[in-house]
Amino acid sequence: MNTHSKFIVLTIGVIVLIILGTSDLVAQCPMCRMSAESNLKDGGTAGAGLNRGILYMLSLPYLLVSTLGILWWRNRRPYSDEVMDEPFSDN
Numbered sequence: 001m002n003t004h005s006k007f008i009v010l011t012i013g014v015i016v017l018i019i020l021g022t023s024d025l026v027a028q029c030p031m032c033r034m035s036a037e038s039n040l041k042d043g044g045t046a047g048a049g050l051n052r053g054i055l056y057m058l059s060l061p062y063l064l065v066s067t068l069g070i071l072w073w074r075n076r077r078p079y080s081d082e083v084m085d086e087p088f089s090d091n
Helices: 003-041 046-085
Strands: none
Touching: 003 046
């Protein structure tokens, strides 16, 4: 099996797993909404906590990806400058 067909099989497998797992994820949305609505009717502040939790969960992947990107860029840049400064050899 070559690398191209392995990649296709892996991609299809990931897509199938995502499709199979979404039914459980979608079922949680109405439950959270109903819980927050009933809490707000009773004078609670659970809605603000849910909003902060959602913002935290959304910001974490962006923070991780940007940190990895900055680290890669900082570590890659000196190496590419060194390679460009070295003369070519005939070895």
